[in-house]
Amino acid sequence: MLAESFVLKANLFENGISISEGAKKFLNSKSDIWFMDNSYITCTGVSMHFDDQYITVSVRPESKYKLVENNEKIFISENEKNLFEATLIFPPNYMKGDIFIGGKKITKYVNTYTDRIRIQAMHGCANSCKFCNAKESGYNFNDIEGLDEAFQIALAQSNASHSFISTNNVKDEDGLKKLTEIIEYFGKKYCDMGLDLMTSPRGFTSYTDSSQYAPYLNHIKDNGIQGIAVDIELNNSDKFKYYCPEKFLIGQENYFRFIEQAVEIFGVNHVRSVLIVGLESLEETLKGVEKLAQRGCNPVLSPLFPYGEANIPPNAELFILAKTKSEKICEKYGIKMGPLCGPCVHNTL
Ligand code: SF4
Numbered sequence: 001m002l003a004e005s006f007v008l009k010a011n012l013f014e015n016g017i018s019i020s021e022g023a024k025k026f027l028n029s030k031s032d033i034w035f036m037d038n039s040y041i042t043c044t045g046v047s048m049h050f051d052d053q054y055i056t057v058s059v060r061p062e063s064k065y066k067l068v069e070n071n072e073k074i075f076i077s078e079n080e081k082n083l084f085e086a087t088l089i090f091p092p093n094y095m096k097g098d099i100f101i102g103g104k105k106i107t108k109y110v111n112t113y114t115d116r117i118r119i120q121a122m123h124g125c126a127n128s129c130k131f132c133n134a135k136e137s138g139y140n141f142n143d144i145e146g147l148d149e150a151f152q153i154a155l156a157q158s159n160a161s162h163s164f165i166s167t168n169n170v171k172d173e174d175g176l177k178k179l180t181e182i183i184e185y186f187g188k189k190y191c192d193m194g195l196d197l198m199t200s201p202r203g204f205t206s207y208t209d210s211s212q213y214a215p216y217l218n219h220i221k222d223n224g225i226q227g228i229a230v231d232i233e234l235n236n237s238d239k240f241k242y243y244c245p246e247k248f249l250i251g252q253e254n255y256f257r258f259i260e261q262a263v264e265i266f267g268v269n270h271v272r273s274v275l276i277v278g279l280e281s282l283e284e285t286l287k288g289v290e291k292l293a294q295r296g297c298n299p300v301l302s303p304l305f306p307y308g309e310a311n312i313p314p315n316a317e318l319f320i321l322a323k324t325k326s327e328k329i330c331e332k333y334g335i336k337m338g339p340l341c342g343p344c345v346h347n348t349l
Contacts, residue, residue, distance in 0.1 A: 009055050023066075033090065043113050045058040046088065101149050116344055119164065125168035127247065129247065131305070139170075167198060167199050167200075183197060183225065190224070196225070197229070198230075207254075214264075221266060229273070231300075233247065236280045268296045274348070279310055299338065303319050323337075
């Protein structure tokens, strides 16, 4: 049975939260920055910890849930009743974006989300997944020097245990090679930090040539990368084709091939994959969970954050069912749901 606090988390994903004037005043007195106005919709809002849950929740003035202040403490309330005391997670100062490196805001290079730092090899994406706003940011590579300068500032200011390199998707072989240079540089320089890589299935020069997958995975492991995040997003192939046209061209079978090889090379609990809950039926999501779990990959459930053509209202009841049933499937295979770190679950179920 799921904890009461998880039920509240699911409801916060559905409804968002409003902030009382008292809570605003209190939070303003504690930090210059407590609201994450991030370019990624999945990380925009207020990050907090309550009971054993972490969440980044969107701010909606009409929500029935409210953050209130009482005797210098913050609570999540519903209809004037305080449900849980909450600890706000303040982003580090650099997240205000007032530091510029090479003419770009530092937040175009790095971001800190609760317990982890994202190193953004590129800003924007060549793909056009219909639920993702990355395409609005164009298609720009970050240079290694700028990334490293930004990462060092992020490390100095953040209280983060993990870091990962996110690569989004590129247009061509040249782009793939540029990403590999960035991965090699950070993997080697920060090999004692356990960097993960978020990527689509890929080899040295191609997303689709699966004969390159294992050699490429071995190569980046040899260069210090310690874990892989490769998001299948959806199980149903028609929905996958519609919502992720470029990922569909890589092929779902290639996603699973890449995941199997990543688990073989990096080991169980070092490979995770996101499924979006709310864009396809629960039955399809659960089939996806089973396919991941039986391959030794940690399934991660992402609640749908409505955007563009994927503008479907989030549904707490569905999130709760998805989580309960997925946990049962994972138990059968002795696999944990990801991410494995509590604070990193702030934008997932
Ligand atoms: S591959 Fe799709 S989900 Fe990932 S960043 Fe690009 S557009 Fe967004």
